[in-house]
Amino acid sequence: MTEVKFRGDLGANSDSLFKALSDGTRRALLEYLVREGEQNVVALTAVAGVSQPMVSRHMGKLKRAGLVTARRTGRETWYAARTKGLGPVVQWMAIYGALWSQRFTPMEHAGD
Amino acid sequence: MTEVKFRGDLGANSDSLFKALSDGTRRALLEYLVREGEQNVVALTAVAGVSQPMVSRHMGKLKRAGLVTARRTGRETWYAARTKGLGPVVQWMAIYGALWSQRFTPMEHAGD
DNA sequence: AATTTTCATAATCATCTGGTTATGAATTGG
Protein backbone atom coordinates (compact mmCIF):
# COMPACT_ATOMS: atom_id res chain seq x y z
CA MET A 1 0.00 0.00 0.00
CA THR A 2 0.88 3.58 0.49
CA GLU A 3 0.73 3.88 -3.24
CA VAL A 4 1.55 7.35 -4.38
CA LYS A 5 0.93 7.22 -8.10
CA PHE A 6 2.83 10.38 -8.85
CA ARG A 7 6.07 9.21 -7.32
CA GLY A 8 9.07 9.85 -9.50
CA ASP A 9 11.30 7.33 -7.84
CA LEU A 10 14.46 5.88 -9.28
CA GLY A 11 13.91 2.21 -8.68
CA ALA A 12 12.86 0.37 -5.58
CA ASN A 13 16.31 0.23 -4.06
CA SER A 14 16.61 3.99 -4.00
CA ASP A 15 14.42 3.67 -0.95
CA SER A 16 16.94 1.44 0.79
CA LEU A 17 19.57 3.93 -0.26
CA PHE A 18 17.93 6.89 1.42
CA LYS A 19 17.17 4.72 4.43
CA ALA A 20 20.78 3.62 4.62
CA LEU A 21 21.90 7.23 4.63
CA SER A 22 19.38 8.25 7.25
CA ASP A 23 21.40 6.90 10.14
CA GLY A 24 24.26 8.99 11.46
CA THR A 25 26.45 6.09 12.51
CA ARG A 26 26.04 4.53 9.11
CA ARG A 27 26.89 7.78 7.39
CA ALA A 28 29.95 8.15 9.59
CA LEU A 29 31.11 4.66 8.71
CA LEU A 30 30.66 5.39 5.04
CA GLU A 31 32.52 8.68 5.33
CA TYR A 32 35.31 6.88 7.09
CA LEU A 33 35.61 4.37 4.29
CA VAL A 34 35.65 7.16 1.73
CA ARG A 35 38.43 8.97 3.55
CA GLU A 36 40.54 6.05 4.74
CA GLY A 37 39.88 3.43 2.11
CA GLU A 38 39.13 -0.23 2.60
CA GLN A 39 38.80 -1.30 6.23
CA ASN A 40 38.00 -4.46 8.11
CA VAL A 41 35.41 -4.79 10.84
CA VAL A 42 37.88 -4.45 13.69
CA ALA A 43 39.05 -1.10 12.37
CA LEU A 44 35.50 0.07 11.80
CA THR A 45 34.43 -1.03 15.25
CA ALA A 46 37.34 0.82 16.83
CA VAL A 47 36.08 4.05 15.39
CA ALA A 48 32.33 3.64 15.24
CA GLY A 49 31.36 4.00 18.87
CA VAL A 50 29.06 0.99 18.75
CA SER A 51 29.56 -2.72 19.29
CA GLN A 52 31.05 -5.02 16.69
CA PRO A 53 27.78 -6.80 15.92
CA MET A 54 26.16 -3.44 15.34
CA VAL A 55 28.93 -2.51 12.94
CA SER A 56 28.36 -5.75 11.06
CA ARG A 57 24.68 -5.01 10.78
CA HIS A 58 25.25 -1.45 9.66
CA MET A 59 27.69 -2.63 7.03
CA GLY A 60 25.13 -5.17 5.91
CA LYS A 61 22.63 -2.42 5.28
CA LEU A 62 25.16 -0.29 3.49
CA LYS A 63 26.03 -3.27 1.35
CA ARG A 64 22.43 -4.07 0.50
CA ALA A 65 21.97 -0.42 -0.40
CA GLY A 66 24.90 -0.69 -2.79
CA LEU A 67 27.01 1.82 -0.90
CA VAL A 68 29.85 -0.51 0.02
CA THR A 69 31.45 -3.66 -1.24
CA ALA A 70 32.54 -6.54 0.97
CA ARG A 71 35.59 -8.62 0.21
CA ARG A 72 36.29 -11.57 2.47
CA THR A 73 39.80 -12.87 2.80
CA GLY A 74 40.42 -15.45 5.43
CA ARG A 75 38.64 -14.44 8.58
CA GLU A 76 38.51 -10.78 7.76
CA THR A 77 35.92 -8.89 5.79
CA TRP A 78 37.17 -5.82 4.02
CA TYR A 79 34.62 -3.15 3.31
CA ALA A 80 35.09 -0.37 0.82
CA ALA A 81 32.94 2.53 -0.28
CA ARG A 82 31.26 1.74 -3.56
CA THR A 83 31.74 4.37 -6.22
CA LYS A 84 28.48 4.24 -8.03
CA GLY A 85 26.34 3.60 -5.00
CA LEU A 86 25.23 7.17 -4.56
CA GLY A 87 24.07 7.32 -8.15
CA PRO A 88 20.34 7.31 -7.51
CA VAL A 89 20.67 9.95 -4.82
CA VAL A 90 22.73 12.11 -7.12
CA GLN A 91 20.08 11.65 -9.76
CA TRP A 92 17.37 12.56 -7.32
CA MET A 93 19.29 15.61 -6.25
CA ALA A 94 19.77 16.51 -9.86
CA ILE A 95 16.07 16.34 -10.55
CA TYR A 96 14.65 17.70 -7.35
CA GLY A 97 17.63 19.74 -6.21
CA ALA A 98 19.03 21.34 -9.33
CA LEU A 99 15.57 22.40 -10.34
CA TRP A 100 15.52 24.97 -7.61
CA SER A 101 19.07 25.48 -6.46
CA GLN A 102 21.62 25.79 -9.20
CA ARG A 103 24.46 25.63 -6.72
CA PHE A 104 24.97 22.08 -7.82
CA THR A 105 28.51 22.62 -9.03
CA PRO A 106 30.21 20.04 -6.88
CA MET A 107 33.49 21.91 -6.58
CA GLU A 108 36.75 20.37 -7.63
CA HIS A 109 38.26 20.74 -4.19
CA ALA A 110 36.83 18.25 -1.75
CA GLY A 111 38.51 19.08 1.49
CA ASP A 112 40.06 22.31 0.27
CA MET B 1 26.11 8.52 23.43
CA THR B 2 26.95 6.95 20.14
CA GLU B 3 29.74 9.46 19.86
CA VAL B 4 31.69 8.99 16.70
CA LYS B 5 34.53 11.44 17.08
CA PHE B 6 35.51 11.40 13.45
CA ARG B 7 32.14 12.41 12.15
CA GLY B 8 32.30 15.12 9.54
CA ASP B 9 28.73 16.20 9.86
CA LEU B 10 27.30 19.46 8.66
CA GLY B 11 25.40 20.55 11.71
CA ALA B 12 22.99 18.68 13.91
CA ASN B 13 19.97 19.31 11.72
CA SER B 14 21.59 17.58 8.76
CA ASP B 15 20.53 14.47 10.61
CA SER B 16 16.89 15.51 10.59
CA LEU B 17 17.36 16.30 6.93
CA PHE B 18 18.53 12.84 5.96
CA LYS B 19 15.84 11.34 8.18
CA ALA B 20 13.21 13.48 6.52
CA LEU B 21 14.32 12.26 3.12
CA SER B 22 14.41 8.63 4.19
CA ASP B 23 10.66 8.16 3.90
CA GLY B 24 9.19 7.55 0.48
CA THR B 25 5.89 9.24 1.12
CA ARG B 26 7.68 12.30 2.41
CA ARG B 27 9.95 12.37 -0.62
CA ALA B 28 6.94 12.04 -2.87
CA LEU B 29 5.22 14.95 -1.14
CA LEU B 30 8.32 17.06 -1.50
CA GLU B 31 8.68 16.13 -5.16
CA TYR B 32 5.07 17.07 -5.70
CA LEU B 33 5.62 20.49 -4.17
CA VAL B 34 8.69 21.00 -6.32
CA ARG B 35 6.78 20.12 -9.46
CA GLU B 36 3.41 21.69 -8.74
CA GLY B 37 4.29 24.56 -6.47
CA GLU B 38 2.59 25.64 -3.28
CA GLN B 39 -0.21 23.35 -2.13
CA ASN B 40 -2.57 23.12 0.79
CA VAL B 41 -3.16 20.04 2.90
CA VAL B 42 -6.29 18.98 1.08
CA ALA B 43 -4.44 18.88 -2.22
CA LEU B 44 -1.51 17.04 -0.68
CA THR B 45 -3.81 14.53 0.99
CA ALA B 46 -5.60 13.90 -2.28
CA VAL B 47 -2.38 12.77 -3.84
CA ALA B 48 -0.39 11.27 -0.99
CA GLY B 49 -2.19 7.99 -0.44
CA VAL B 50 -2.28 8.44 3.32
CA SER B 51 -4.70 10.11 5.70
CA GLN B 52 -4.83 13.84 6.26
CA PRO B 53 -3.35 13.66 9.77
CA MET B 54 -0.47 11.68 8.39
CA VAL B 55 0.11 14.30 5.73
CA SER B 56 0.15 16.97 8.41
CA ARG B 57 2.73 15.05 10.37
CA HIS B 58 4.88 14.43 7.34
CA MET B 59 4.77 18.08 6.44
CA GLY B 60 5.72 18.91 10.01
CA LYS B 61 8.84 16.83 9.67
CA LEU B 62 9.70 18.30 6.32
CA LYS B 63 9.24 21.75 7.83
CA ARG B 64 11.43 21.03 10.83
CA ALA B 65 14.04 19.68 8.45
CA GLY B 66 13.94 22.95 6.56
CA LEU B 67 12.68 21.38 3.37
CA VAL B 68 9.37 23.21 3.15
CA THR B 69 7.82 26.42 4.32
CA ALA B 70 4.33 26.73 5.75
CA ARG B 71 2.15 29.76 5.17
CA ARG B 72 -1.18 29.86 6.94
CA THR B 73 -3.98 31.94 5.52
CA GLY B 74 -7.35 31.56 7.11
CA ARG B 75 -8.00 27.91 7.72
CA GLU B 76 -5.65 26.68 5.07
CA THR B 77 -1.96 25.97 5.36
CA TRP B 78 0.04 26.37 2.19
CA TYR B 79 3.19 24.38 1.96
CA ALA B 80 5.98 25.07 -0.49
CA ALA B 81 9.32 23.42 -1.18
CA ARG B 82 12.10 25.40 0.44
CA THR B 83 14.89 26.31 -1.91
CA LYS B 84 17.88 26.10 0.31
CA GLY B 85 16.71 23.18 2.36
CA LEU B 86 18.74 20.58 0.52
CA GLY B 87 21.92 22.57 0.99
CA PRO B 88 23.54 20.34 3.59
CA VAL B 89 22.79 17.23 1.55
CA VAL B 90 24.26 18.82 -1.54
CA GLN B 91 27.32 19.70 0.49
CA TRP B 92 27.55 16.19 1.84
CA MET B 93 27.23 14.79 -1.67
CA ALA B 94 29.89 17.18 -2.83
CA ILE B 95 32.31 16.04 -0.17
CA TYR B 96 31.56 12.35 -0.03
CA GLY B 97 30.30 11.96 -3.54
CA ALA B 98 32.75 14.02 -5.54
CA LEU B 99 35.65 12.49 -3.71
CA TRP B 100 35.16 9.15 -5.29
CA SER B 101 33.15 9.74 -8.43
CA GLN B 102 35.40 12.42 -9.78
CA ARG B 103 32.48 14.65 -10.52
CA PHE B 104 28.82 14.05 -10.79
CA THR B 105 27.36 15.58 -13.87
CA PRO B 106 23.85 14.74 -12.91
CA MET B 107 21.66 15.01 -15.97
CA GLU B 108 23.96 13.45 -18.52
CA HIS B 109 23.20 9.82 -17.89
CA ALA B 110 19.88 9.08 -16.31
CA GLY B 111 19.94 5.36 -16.90
CA ASP B 112 23.26 4.52 -15.41
C1' DA C 1 45.70 -29.54 19.23
C1' DA C 2 44.41 -25.73 21.79
C1' DT C 3 43.69 -20.93 21.77
C1' DT C 4 42.88 -16.59 19.94
C1' DT C 5 41.08 -13.59 16.48
C1' DT C 6 37.52 -12.05 13.35
C1' DC C 7 33.10 -11.72 12.06
C1' DA C 8 28.12 -12.68 11.55
C1' DT C 9 23.89 -14.13 13.60
C1' DA C 10 20.48 -14.91 17.26
C1' DA C 11 17.88 -13.47 21.17
C1' DT C 12 16.23 -9.48 23.53
C1' DC C 13 14.87 -4.98 24.57
C1' DA C 14 13.39 -0.10 24.35
C1' DT C 15 12.33 3.31 21.42
C1' DC C 16 11.10 5.42 17.11
C1' DT C 17 8.07 5.65 13.30
C1' DG C 18 4.35 5.25 10.02
C1' DG C 19 -0.18 4.37 10.02
C1' DT C 20 -4.98 4.70 11.70
C1' DT C 21 -9.35 6.90 13.90
C1' DA C 22 -11.21 10.45 16.94
C1' DT C 23 -11.46 15.03 18.31
C1' DG C 24 -11.30 19.81 18.63
C1' DA C 25 -10.06 24.58 17.25
C1' DA C 26 -10.51 28.00 13.75
C1' DT C 27 -12.32 29.88 9.69
C1' DT C 28 -15.69 30.20 6.02
C1' DG C 29 -20.28 29.97 4.16
C1' DG C 30 -25.49 29.55 4.12
Place this chain on the structure above:
DNA sequence: CCAATTCATAACCAGATGATTATGAAAATT
Protein backbone atom coordinates in the same frame (compact mmCIF):
# COMPACT_ATOMS: atom_id res chain seq x y z
C1' DC D 1 -26.23 31.19 14.26
C1' DC D 2 -25.49 26.71 12.60
C1' DA D 3 -23.09 23.82 9.46
C1' DA D 4 -19.28 22.61 6.79
C1' DT D 5 -14.36 22.91 5.73
C1' DT D 6 -9.52 22.80 6.91
C1' DC D 7 -6.02 21.49 9.63
C1' DA D 8 -3.35 19.94 13.69
C1' DT D 9 -3.10 17.14 17.71
C1' DA D 10 -4.08 13.17 20.74
C1' DA D 11 -4.56 8.34 21.58
C1' DC D 12 -3.39 4.24 20.06
C1' DC D 13 -1.27 0.25 17.54
C1' DA D 14 1.94 -2.77 14.86
C1' DG D 15 6.13 -3.18 13.00
C1' DA D 16 10.79 -1.43 12.07
C1' DT D 17 15.12 -0.06 14.03
C1' DG D 18 19.23 0.79 16.87
C1' DA D 19 21.44 -1.06 20.54
C1' DT D 20 23.12 -4.64 23.66
C1' DT D 21 25.04 -9.36 25.15
C1' DA D 22 25.69 -14.19 23.98
C1' DT D 23 27.08 -17.54 20.82
C1' DG D 24 29.17 -20.05 17.25
C1' DA D 25 31.78 -20.81 12.95
C1' DA D 26 35.87 -20.30 10.53
C1' DA D 27 40.61 -18.92 10.04
C1' DA D 28 45.10 -17.83 12.02
C1' DT D 29 48.45 -18.28 15.74
C1' DT D 30 50.74 -20.69 19.46
